[in-house]
Amino acid sequence: MVRQIILTLMVTIALSTMVWVNAFAAANEISGEAFIDAVFENNNLDMAAKILVDDNVPTSAIIKKAKSLGYANIKIVDALADTKLSHEQVIISALRNRIPADAIFNSTKICGPGGYTPDSILRFLVEKELSLVIIIATCKSMINQGSTKYNVIYNLCMTDADTLTIEEVSTQLDVPPATTLKACPRHAEYGHAYISHDLPQEAHIITGVSHLTLDDNTVRGFISDDDAGGVGAEGDIISPKRP
Structure with a gap:
């Protein structure tokens, strides 16, 4: 009997405490x-x-x-x-x-x-790994402020943005693939030199590229792969447009 009374009292106290805590939390939020x-x-x-x-x-x-x-x-x-x-x-x-x-x-x-510049802010956001949505919105704001698409991709590349980020920003900003490739040659390392449709003449679809050199005077790109041997001959020249 005594045990039952004690249990009843304990339950009553517990319920009263819960009500008080909830009321306090609500009051605290309002305050x-x-x-x-x-x-x-x-x-x-x-x-x-x-x-x-x-x-x-x-x-x-x-x-x-x-x-x-x-x-x-x-x-x-x-x-x-x-x-x-x-x-x-x-x-x-x-x-x-x-x-x-x-x-x-x-x-x-x-x-x-x-202080900060749009370029350094973008790099900071990539380094801090903010969401892709925020990074894309920031890139669009940079374009609104007069930055070039080339400059946006270049800054992403210099901060070692991952391939998904570069691809998504390029898509959202409608960046020509040739511009993306020139702004970020490293991007070619992932086998994404898919730019034949954007060139003035036929070009090879390149995969597994380890090095890309662009000559601004001739606007020609030389694809090479030291491990492949023989790659980089005349047949492997591409000519991306200027950004």
Whole structure:
């Protein structure tokens, strides 16, 4: 009998604790949102961002609130750049919360003198292995900012972007295969020199290529494979278009 009473009391206490915890969590969430609202109501964007970041409020919540109040993307980026966050943290947070890369490129706080450039931002994103969706969107923003397709692929190549990334960006930006090959000769190592349809005359489909040399004066490419022996003769010359 005593044992049954004790078990009943334990169950009652456990249920009461669960209700209290759930109520506390809900209240805490409401108070968090109310805190963000109060900070924005009583401060301008720059000061609100600083206060909230100092209080360790997630940047996603700050960006969401700032957007709901109609602040321009570049203003949000500039405000976050003036907080204790590093520029790298601002770049990643902004892109993950659907702020276009154009806003980052146009931010004098991020891309001012001595700061990041669109090229270095793209390389940084590849090095940090951000999602392919973000990388493609950033590449499109670079084109909008006046960068060439050749330059975009070149920067991907210099950061050792994987083949899937280079292929997907090339497809999304409609980069001619010859331009992709010239911007990233390493790409040929994976057997992707499939550019015959983009050349002014017939060319071989190359697979297993280990080396590609492009002559900018003659606009001719020489394919060679030291291990194959004999490859690289006149019959193996390709002539990609200029990018």
